[in-house]
Amino acid sequence: MMTPAYTPPVEEGEEVTVGALLAPDILVMLEENPDAIAAETDELHAKDLADVAQALPREMVAPFLSALPVERAADVLEYLNEDLRTEVLETMSVRQAAELVTEMTPDDRADTLEGLEEETTEGILSEIPAAERAETEKLLAYRPDSAGGLMTTEFVSVSQDTPVDEALAAVRRIARSERREAMNTIYTTDSAGRVQGVMSLRELLAAPEGAKVSDIAWEEVQTVPITADREEVARLVREYDLVAVPVVDENGVIQGVVTVDDVIDALVEEHTEDVQRFGGMEALDMPYTQIGFFSMIGKRAPWLAALFLSEMLTTTAMGHFQGELEKAVVLALFVPLIISSGGNSGSQATSLIIRSLALGEIKLRDWWKILLRELPSGLMLGAILGLMGIARILIWQQLGIAHYPHPNLLALTIGVALVGVVTFGSLAGSMLPFVLQRLGFDPASASAPFVATLVDVTGLSIYFYVALLILSGTLL
Amino acid sequence: MMTPAYTPPVEEGEEVTVGALLAPDILVMLEENPDAIAAETDELHAKDLADVAQALPREMVAPFLSALPVERAADVLEYLNEDLRTEVLETMSVRQAAELVTEMTPDDRADTLEGLEEETTEGILSEIPAAERAETEKLLAYRPDSAGGLMTTEFVSVSQDTPVDEALAAVRRIARSERREAMNTIYTTDSAGRVQGVMSLRELLAAPEGAKVSDIAWEEVQTVPITADREEVARLVREYDLVAVPVVDENGVIQGVVTVDDVIDALVEEHTEDVQRFGGMEALDMPYTQIGFFSMIGKRAPWLAALFLSEMLTTTAMGHFQGELEKAVVLALFVPLIISSGGNSGSQATSLIIRSLALGEIKLRDWWKILLRELPSGLMLGAILGLMGIARILIWQQLGIAHYPHPNLLALTIGVALVGVVTFGSLAGSMLPFVLQRLGFDPASASAPFVATLVDVTGLSIYFYVALLILSGTLL
Numbered sequence: 001m002m003t004p005a006y007t008p009p010v011e012e013g014e015e016v017t018v019g020a021l022l023a024p025d026i027l028v029m030l031e032e033n034p035d036a037i038a039a040e041t042d043e044l045h046a047k048d049l050a051d052v053a054q055a056l057p058r059e060m061v062a063p064f065l066s067a068l069p070v071e072r073a074a075d076v077l078e079y080l081n082e083d084l085r086t087e088v089l090e091t092m093s094v095r096q097a098a099e100l101v102t103e104m105t106p107d108d109r110a111d112t113l114e115g116l117e118e119e120t121t122e123g124i125l126s127e128i129p130a131a132e133r134a135e136t137e138k139l140l141a142y143r144p145d146s147a148g149g150l151m152t153t154e155f156v157s158v159s160q161d162t163p164v165d166e167a168l169a170a171v172r173r174i175a176r177s178e179r180r181e182a183m184n185t186i187y188t189t190d191s192a193g194r195v196q197g198v199m200s201l202r203e204l205l206a207a208p209e210g211a212k213v214s215d216i217a218w219e220e221v222q223t224v225p226i227t228a229d230r231e232e233v234a235r236l237v238r239e240y241d242l243v244a245v246p247v248v249d250e251n252g253v254i255q256g257v258v259t260v261d262d263v264i265d266a267l268v269e270e271h272t273e274d275v276q277r278f279g280g281m282e283a284l285d286m287p288y289t290q291i292g293f294f295s296m297i298g299k300r301a302p303w304l305a306a307l308f309l310s311e312m313l314t315t316t317a318m319g320h321f322q323g324e325l326e327k328a329v330v331l332a333l334f335v336p337l338i339i340s341s342g343g344n345s346g347s348q349a350t351s352l353i354i355r356s357l358a359l360g361e362i363k364l365r366d367w368w369k370i371l372l373r374e375l376p377s378g379l380m381l382g383a384i385l386g387l388m389g390i391a392r393i394l395i396w397q398q399l400g401i402a403h404y405p406h407p408n409l410l411a412l413t414i415g416v417a418l419v420g421v422v423t424f425g426s427l428a429g430s431m432l433p434f435v436l437q438r439l440g441f442d443p444a445s446a447s448a449p450f451v452a453t454l455v456d457v458t459g460l461s462i463y464f465y466v467a468l469l470i471l472s473g474t475l476l
Numbered sequence: 477m478m479t480p481a482y483t484p485p486v487e488e489g490e491e492v493t494v495g496a497l498l499a500p501d502i503l504v505m506l507e508e509n510p511d512a513i514a515a516e517t518d519e520l521h522a523k524d525l526a527d528v529a530q531a532l533p534r535e536m537v538a539p540f541l542s543a544l545p546v547e548r549a550a551d552v553l554e555y556l557n558e559d560l561r562t563e564v565l566e567t568m569s570v571r572q573a574a575e576l577v578t579e580m581t582p583d584d585r586a587d588t589l590e591g592l593e594e595e596t597t598e599g600i601l602s603e604i605p606a607a608e609r610a611e612t613e614k615l616l617a618y619r620p621d622s623a624g625g626l627m628t629t630e631f632v633s634v635s636q637d638t639p640v641d642e643a644l645a646a647v648r649r650i651a652r653s654e655r656r657e658a659m660n661t662i663y664t665t666d667s668a669g670r671v672q673g674v675m676s677l678r679e680l681l682a683a684p685e686g687a688k689v690s691d692i693a694w695e696e697v698q699t700v701p702i703t704a705d706r707e708e709v710a711r712l713v714r715e716y717d718l719v720a721v722p723v724v725d726e727n728g729v730i731q732g733v734v735t736v737d738d739v740i741d742a743l744v745e746e747h748t749e750d751v752q753r754f755g756g757m758e759a760l761d762m763p764y765t766q767i768g769f770f771s772m773i774g775k776r777a778p779w780l781a782a783l784f785l786s787e788m789l790t791t792t793a794m795g796h797f798q799g800e801l802e803k804a805v806v807l808a809l810f811v812p813l814i815i816s817s818g819g820n821s822g823s824q825a826t827s828l829i830i831r832s833l834a835l836g837e838i839k840l841r842d843w844w845k846i847l848l849r850e851l852p853s854g855l856m857l858g859a860i861l862g863l864m865g866i867a868r869i870l871i872w873q874q875l876g877i878a879h880y881p882h883p884n885l886l887a888l889t890i891g892v893a894l895v896g897v898v899t900f901g902s903l904a905g906s907m908l909p910f911v912l913q914r915l916g917f918d919p920a921s922a923s924a925p926f927v928a929t930l931v932d933v934t935g936l937s938i939y940f941y942v943a944l945l946i947l948s949g950t951l952l
Contacts, residue, residue, distance in 0.1 A: 043694060043695040043696050044696050047715055047716050047717075048696065172682065180678075183678045184660045184676075184677070184678070201678065202651045202677065206651035220520050222521070238740050238741070260740075261717035261718075267743055268743070268835070270747075271746075271831075272831045272835070274751060275751065276828065278827065279824050279826060280820050280827075280924070287837045288838070289837050289838060293853070297856055300821070300857060304820055305861065307820050319878065326805050329798060329802050330798075333791050334791055335808070335812060336790035336812070336815055337784070337787050337788060339812055340783070340787050340790075340928060340929065343925065343928065344784075344929075345776070347755045347756050348756050348779075348925075351752045351754065351755025351756075352757075353764070354751060355747075355748045355751050355752065356765065359748070361765050362764070377769070377772065380773055384777055385780060388785070392788055392791075448754070448923075448924035448928075449816075449819065449924065452816060456812050
């Protein structure tokens with residue numbers, strides 16, 4: 001029927017989205033018969049239409065959205081990448097943008113406006129209906145990573161003495177006439193709007209005729225304060241297997257609902273932050289591809305500089321043993337090998353403890369149990385590396401690749417130093433998250449480079465003291 | 477009314493769960509009036525009752541579960557920690573355990589049995605009704621981290637030509653008579669059981685009278701094959717904001733449904749695995765507190781040993797410059813400082829790229845864009861550290877803390893080497909995940925210690941060549 005005039009770039013071996021496949025046809029239709037687009041695409045999920053938009057040439061995205069019914073276009077807008085969404089809204093007329101934004105769900109509307117230039121946001125806000133404007137301004141006032149910043153104000157609640165039949169009729173009416181984002185769960189409230197109970201739509205359907213909603217609702221409702229951190233919301237959803245959490249003000253009055261899809265997005269963002277911080281930097285808080293050059297340097301340089309300053313202590317430590325180094329330069333050759341082994345075992349231990357603390361498997365008070373566990377682990381891992389180190393020296397000597405002075409004593413020094421440094425690495429790496437938590441920091445600030453730096457300085461001292469002990473009178 | 481005879485240990489500053497607070501009262505009731513427990517706790521979420529169980533003395537957990545109605549006890553069992561759940565089931569009589577397990581949702585039943593000794597599992601399976609046994613054996617055959625291993629077989633599907641009223645009546649009947657875990661979404665199927673459409677319970681409620689379900693169902697259904705990896709399931713749920721994903725066999729026949737709560741658990745497990753692998757070890761695949769000593773060593777030692785073997789190249793590299801080191805031992809003092817800076821900047825870059833690739837922000841083909849971005853970043857970060865290094869040498873010299881030979885040339889050497897090493901670190905760290913992905917490995921295998929090792933070896937060469945260039949004729 002149609003010949004694709006435009007082929008979006010698709011990479012070999014890369015997954016092809018429905019949207020990318022459709023884009024060429026849509027492009028032809030945009031030129032020849034834009035009115036047919038709505039009907040042709042009406043069975044597609046908004047996410048797939050967003051993929052179509054991503055695959056279109058940039059200047060065709062706004063015409064594409066205009067070809068869709070406005071509530072559909074608003075849905076698609078929610079699924080666009082933040083940068084494309086911003087670009088599209090900023091190229092539209094303010095009235096057109098306002099019309100689209102009005103149709104979005106309240107939480108996504110607030111998120112969208114947050115990403116725009118302040119001037120554009122003001123312009124759009126002034127053009128949307130007063131009720132939506134007030135609601136949006138309220139949501140914009142909450143921190144984006146708080147329960148208030150995540151919640152939608154479209155939810156269903158009924159008074160607790162409503163008869164079940166009446167509640168069901170009301171739910172049906174709402175479902176028919178308006179979009180309510182959070183509709184899988186229904187809340188019961190007292191006359192002041194305080195949450196009293198919760199039931200699933202399915203429990204409401206299953207209720208016996210003649211009952212009141214308070215008879216079937218669960219009275220123990222998990223709620224979060226409007227200022228709660230998104231991690232707290234995520235914890236509740238995960239532990240109680242919820243699809244929505246009601247958000248309440250200081251009087252217990254329900255203000256909104258956080259739905260599970262936003263919790264998943266929050267979890268994925270937390271994951272990204274954790275990996276970046278464990279990599280030894282501040283979390284970017286936006287995609288790598290979108291952050292500006294100097295903003296990125298600002299996230300990386302302070303940690304690098306702090307680590308550099310601490311690592312300067314290695315120079316001091318080595319300066320302390322400069323006399324020994326001059327007598328036996330061979331000792332210097334093993335410095336990177338020994339200190340990196342300590343850093344690596346420390347990095348392993350830290351990653352284990354950070355996640356165990358985050359998941360609540362261990363508590364602050366368990367630090368000594370971990371210490372008692374990491375001590376034998378460190379000794380055993382150190383012994384394995386120590387034997388490898390000894391083997392390396394003796395084999396190299398035997399094969400004539402290297403000619404070490406006092407090879408047996410040198411091998412013993414390296415072996416013993418590795419046991420000491422790896423054990424210290426495991427202990428320091430496992431205790432660092434506890435120390436940070438005790439001091440009120442997030443234990444996840446204990447990055448791999450942080451541990452490595454900590455272990456490098458001490459590791460050098462361990463190495464040189466072992467050398468002094470074993471090599472005194474021969475090499476030293 | 478009651479005096480608590482037993483106080484569970486609660487840590488200062490630690491969050492107190494409802495369950496932990498109730499445990500003392502429950503303990504008294506278990507001794508004095510166990511029949512009252514069911515009524516006293518009937519408004520609590522199963523998760524809170526699981527917290528009660530965790531806070532009870534171990535030997536009282538089975539009596540506590542026995543005091544609850546069996547379907548309630550089964551719910552509580554689902555929320556117990558795996559080790560407590562295993563312990564409780566293994567201390568019960570096989571018949572009692574089978575009764576409880578029969579009441580669990582199919583997916584949790586399979587997960588629970590998977591955690592038990594094979595003998596116990598066999599015993600329990602032989603005691604549960606044939607239909608549940610067959611269903612459980614089917615689920616047990618799938619990999620636990622596949623769609624088949626995650627799915628429940630309790631879902632609602634209707635034939636596509638069912639009238640809406642009839643479908644609603646059926647849903648209501650099911651909701652009243654049986655528990656179906658995945659009930660927020662309803663699937664329509666053809667006569668062969670192939671998925672044809674999807675609708676939310678809310679869309680079914682909103683449907684006009686007289687319509688058929690096929691009129692209101694969405695025809696583009698996101699499904700996953702039964703063998704799909706859980707990451708694929710999680711991606712669909714995240715991208716399409718789903719609360720459930722249907723799992724189909726090779727003919728498109730629906731076999732089960734993965735619900736969002738299991739997807740969240742899978743995401744959290746992936747998060748743990750990623751952090752542990754980035755820490756330079758194999759993922760534990762079970763809680764740190766539960767894994768055996770030698771299993772843990774087995775997850776850590778191979779990576780430590782592989783890194784150690786690679787890091788031995790630093791000894792070779794330094795041996796290559798032993799002559800220079802003998803002439804100027806002062807050069808050795810800065811070795812840890814310089815190579816660790818390269819490792820740190822590399823670790824930062826790797827953490828950025830791993831997450832960007834995982835989130836699909838960048839693709840394999842974008843490697844050169846990243847290279848063009850990391851080059852100036854590395855140069856700038858290197859310049860910052862270089863200036864700090866130069867300042868350190870000159871200030872120490874000025875203050876008389878150190879007496880370096882040719883301090884200006886030495887400072888220049890350190891500064892230039894830092895620019896080179898940090899730039900190389902950023903480039904190597906950012907390219908490593910691409911190289912791994914290109915070779916068919918998971919880019920998340922690029923751990924911080926891996927990058928540090930890679931950079932240490934090259935970093936040493938950069939440092940000594942810079943030294944030769946600048947210090948030839950003076951120090952060297």
